[in-house]
Every structure is written in structure tokens, then in C-alpha cells.
Amino acid sequence: MDVTSKQEAQNKWLGKKKASLVAVTDGSMIPIEEVPDLVFSEKMIGEGFAMIPTSNVVCAPVGGKLFQVADASHAFEIRTDDGLEVLVHVGLDTVTLNGEGFETHLKKGMTVKQGDPLVKFDQEYLISRGCRLFIPVIVINGENENYRYMFKPNNEVEAQAGKTIALTIEGY
Incomplete structure (x- = not known):
């Protein structure tokens, strides 16, 4: 396929794919720029949002296959059937705990549905x-x-894990 045909094929589906990421825990949703860690706030690894939890359970923002589960049980990467890849990182500086304070049964390769618990x-x-x-x-x-990202802040009511839409992505 030549470059022009490839671009035309991309333009056909570009903007037609759409995904919604839901709140991963009960709590407040904040723009990613407000996270006090430059890797996240400067969007060095990508666009997104963050949550300040009032619950101790973290759920999947999308359904898909776990293509990475950190040994320290603090981070999960999910790939949807249509190729979107999403990282859920529980806490800042938590990798140093080597899994202490986390409880999960999930392993790389398992499938999760949107809203399924990832870790306690x-x-x-x-x-x-x-x-x-x-x-x-x-x-x-x-x-x-x-790609177009639409953050859905929920300033009046606490977000509900697995229910409240936090971020919509189009064009991936």
C-alpha cells in the first residue's frame, strides 16, 4: 500500500472509533496536569486523568486484555480489542513497596471487563x-x-467506580 492509500485508509476510520474510560475508584476526578509527578502531569507517557480515592478498590477503566501487571501490584496496562492501551497506576511512589499494601489475583494475559476490580x-x-x-x-x-480527548470532570458529585465517565477518546 502506498503512502497516499495508507493515509486515505486511516482517514476513513479516524474519528469513528470512540472509547469512554470510567472512574477507576470512588472519589474525585482531576485533570492529569494536577498530579504532583512530572511523568504524569507533563504527559510524558500519555494523556489521561487522575483520581483521588475515597475507596480502597481500583477498577478497570475499560475492558480488554491485561498486557502488563506490575510485580509490585501497583500498575496495570489494559489493551482493548481495538488497540487502545491504558495504564492504571495506583498511588505515587508505590513501586517502592514491592507489593506490600496491595491485593490482586490478576495476572498478565487475563481479560477484564470495564468496571471489574483490579486491585484492593x-x-x-x-x-x-x-x-x-x-x-x-x-x-x-x-x-x-x-486523537481527541474530552475530560469529564465531576466537580459536584463524587465519581462512582465503574460508572462515572471520566474521559472520552475519539480517533484512535
Whole structure:
């Protein structure tokens, strides 16, 4: 396929694909720029949103296959059937805990549905170890300038895990 045909094929579906990421926990949704970690706030690994949890359970923002589950049980990467890749990172500086304070049965290769529980965490333990309770949710393969992101902040009511739409992506 030549470059022109490839571009025409891309333009046919560009903007037609759409996905909605739901809140991964009960709590407040914030723009990714407000996360006090430059890797996330400067969008070094992608666009997204974050949550400040009031619950100790983190759910899948989309359905798909787990193509990465961190050994420390603090991060999960999900690939949807149509190729969207989403990272859920529970807490900041939590990798140093080596899995302490986290409980999950999930493994790489398993399939999850939107809203399924990914991990349970001990808020008090994380705080006592100096970890900050922000949960970034990042589209890690969304670097195309044609992607459109619509953050749906929920300032009046607490977001509900697995129910409240947090971010809509078009054009991936």
C-alpha cells in the first residue's frame, strides 16, 4: 500500500472509533496536569486523568486484555480489542513497596471487563510509607495528534467506580 492509500485508509476510520474510560475508584476526578509527578502531569507517557480515592478498590477503566501487571501490584496496562492501551497506576511512589499494601489475583494475559476490580489497596499503609494517593489513568498509545480527548470532570458529585465517565477518546 502506498503512502497516499495508507493515509486515505486511516482517514476513513479516524474519528469513528470512540472509547469512554470510567472512574477507576470512588472519589474525585482531576485533570492529569494536577498530579504532583512530572511523568504524569507533563504527559510524558500519555494523556489521561487522575483520581483521588475515597475507596480502597481500583477498577478497570475499560475492558480488554491485561498486557502488563506490575510485580509490585501497583500498575496495570489494559489493551482493548481495538488497540487502545491504558495504564492504571495506583498511588505515587508505590513501586517502592514491592507489593506490600496491595491485593490482586490478576495476572498478565487475563481479560477484564470495564468496571471489574483490579486491585484492593490499604490507604493507611500507603500513606504511612510516604506514598501519595493519586491514581493516574493514562492512554499510553495515544500520541497521534488526531486523537481527541474530552475530560469529564465531576466537580459536584463524587465519581462512582465503574460508572462515572471520566474521559472520552475519539480517533484512535
